[in-house]
Amino acid sequence: MLRIHLAMPNMAFSLLQHYLLNTFSGVSIWVLCGLLMGAYVNAATQEINGNQLQVTCQSETFCDIHYRLNNGRELNIAMASLGNGEYAHTISNLISGDVIVYYLTYQQNGLAYDSERLTHIYGGASSSAGADPYLGFRAPIPGTILAVNYDTGGEGIAFHDATIGNSGGQYRDESVDIESASIGGFNVGWVASGEWLQYSVDVARAGSFDIVAQIASPNSGGSLHYEITGATNVQSDAVQFANTGGWQVWAHTAAAKVQLNAGAHTIRLVFESAGFNIHSLLVSEASSSFGKVEAESFDSMSGVVSEATSVGYFDRGDWMKYSAVSFGNLAKSITLSVAGEYNNGIAELRLDSVSGPVIGTYSMESTGGWASFKPKSFNIVHTLGVHDLYIVGKNGSGIFNLDYFQLSADVVEETNPATAVKAMSLNIYGWATMPQNADKYAALIRSRGVDVVGIQEGVEDWLIGPGFPTNYSKADALGAALGACWQQRYQIFINICEGNSFVSNRRFDMTDGPNATRTGESARINKNGFEYAVLTVHWDHQSGAAKVANAHETAAEVNYYGALPTVVVGDFNTGCTSHEVNTLMHEAGMVLIGNAGIDCILAKRFNGTAQTFDAAPSDHPGLDASLSTN
Incomplete structure (x- = not known):
């Protein structure tokens, strides 16, 4: 029997689909004619033999499984009959943390149905029905997660909200309260103690991580924590914070430190108190405070000359590479200790290669002499994690002598004229x-x-x-x-x-x-x-x-x-x-x-x-x- 499924295009979430059976010359064709809820979940999973997941279902004459492994290509497979209306399919070669998102097509009372979409994290948390990443893919970690992009799946699956309806009326049409934010985009507000939001994430590599929330509140005594499931199961300590000065005056909380394995996880953001707004989560590799990096400690260079405690003869096209520089939780500015006699030489800060992304540009102003070092601070593109840092001469001859540089998490006030x-x-x-x-x-x-x-x-x-x-x-x-x-x-x-x-x-x-x-x-x-x-x-x-x-x-x-x-x-x-x-x-x-x-x-x-x-x-x-x- 040939089954032809007519897919609905551009569906961001799974609906249960009702098909009408028509038979022509012995070929059965399931034709889309409407939508209704399936009678039951009709799926069971069992982890077997150390690296396999067996999925079973009940059906009258067939059962098909449609699944993705770790956001890969969707596979559509006819499940094997075990007799007595039971069907099964085994997914092999799995490792802890693998994420299988799947749904089943089965027959009941002569009609074909699609089950709801289900998620199983292998070797981790038990199956979670209906929870999917809102943007269609797991948020990469390290990275930033917008609070309003919590998973799909509804109340009790992707979120818990104590009241019915969206009090702010923005962005999403369900019972999470969302409003426009003064810093752009949207924020979650009207939070109550015990409410939570869940986010599907993918951790690139195992390590120690800091989770920092961007919040706003006129009230003191705020508190939240994080619960992580999947390849790692852990709950963070409570993060407490004071008022920021208003409902749209934004600040970052202290970091909650967690140890994570690589792979798929869910992060559940749990509100322990009421009375604050939340805009985003920043999850970054933990690092110590920023220290000075001596200029002469470069790992490789082109065109410069290393002196006792500084680097000089830095001209257009020259560069210095500093390997594995930690930008920590979020570096926002840098200080260069420079000396020079000339104006208007320009240096660029680039990530990971001589031609990599520019995160900062410095235009030299004379300090009065080649040995007269002065600290010059300026803002950079907000950067986190570990990168090779290149200091590259863009314009000028004798741009500056460099003693050291030091990153900072602070934004500096710049006095450049308006352009x-x-x-x-x-x-x-x-x-x-x-x-x-x-x-x-x-x-x-x-x-x-x-x-x-x-x-x-x-x-x-x-x-x-x-x-x-x-x-x-x-x-x-x-x-x-x-x-x-x-x-x-x-x-x-x-x-x-x-x-x-x-x-x-x-x-x-x-x-x-x-x-x-x-x-x-x-x-x-x-x-x-x-x-x-x-x-x-x-x-x-x-x-x-x-x-x-x-x-x-x-x-x-x-x-x-x-x-x-x-x-x-x-x-x-x-x-x-x-x-x-x-x-x-x-x-x-x-x-x-x-x-x-x-x-x-x-x-x-x-x-x-x-x-x-x-x-x-x-x-x-x-x-x-x-x-x-x-």
Whole structure:
């Protein structure tokens, strides 16, 4: 008998599916006709022979298992009959901590059903019915977990909330209370003692970890703890905290220290008291406090000269590598002890290679002499864990002599003058209005007085197969219409008459949806000596899973530019306060500046305000933002 299952696309969670049996010429076809709840769980598991999991079910004539091992590819297998309506399948070669997420298709009263989705952590906690990662994958550890991205599965499975309904009315439609947060995204609030939230995570390697919560409260006496199950079963000590000064005044708690094995876990955040808001959890490898690193202790270098207690002759293209530097729970700034006679030499701090992500840039100011060392502190991209740190000469000859450097968890107050950039996002409705309306769009852009424009739909990305789109004819038509003051790189345009010039540019591939090939473009731009980065994106418009992937891919591209002030413009095909955009903001350290529905402007290390405007003949409103580094 051939069973054909018609899957419902883009289902972020499992529903029990009811199929109608039709028989044609001896071939049975199960056709989707509705949805109803299954009569019972109809699944049992047993760990056998040291590395196997046996799954059994009851059914009239067949039972199929559909499962993923550790977020891998879903396998669909007909289970073997054991007689008397019992069916079984054995999953082999398992190790402690492996996660099997599965559901069963079975027959009852002549109809076919899908069971609810189940999770079994091998060698760890007992099976947990209905709990799945909210974003579709386990949160990586070390990493940041947004409080609102607790697992799916409902009351008593993924969360416990003492009241019915979402008091804040934001983000998710169930009985966890969520509101908009002043620092971007959303926070969980209205917490009561005894409530909890659960998160599915994947620990990259065994070790000692710190869990730090970002909370806000006008009340003292707050307390919470963490319960971890899976490859490790442990409960943390209680973490107590005082008031932060208000419901939207945010601070980090002390760290709860836990020892974790590698593999899959769930972290249950348990509220021991009421009266505070929670925004996120930061889980990082534990480390001691930051110490000074002597400059001459580099592990390798190119071009510099090591002296008795410092390093000198540091010029453009030279570099020093310091292996396995611990950024701890979260390093936010660095102090360099430098000496030099010249101004304006520039050094970059890069992670893991000479060309790795930039986490900080320092422009030298004379200290009055090559032996006159002074500490210079500046902020870096917030970084955790252990990395190789490279100090790379970007510009200048005789940039500085270096005595030592020291990381810090504190943010320092910077006094750099404000630098203003005006950025614009414009969907040119390319397949319907271009190239015939290139002059209209060009006139609109010139009228807004902007520095940089990122467009969407200037590329043929429909039904052309995988990989980068190659036909930028519509974007090129706009570039030709803009005139002499404008330069173009793919779908990014800069106003050179306002002092802007391209330093570099890239394209980055994004996960494709059902009927379009998705790509993004980015550029590093110099405006009268000030460097910033711009990305333009067009996320998928149909697949929720593709949009989640697009969020992670965009965040990775933002982080490629390290500490540079960065702006992202685009057609996100999801609300600017959606969980996908929220994911991008928190992975890349950005804030929402402009909101025109599904067209958004986000920024890192910029502040600013945005305006919407009529962009006809486009079917989207236009959006631009005035940004400043102060």
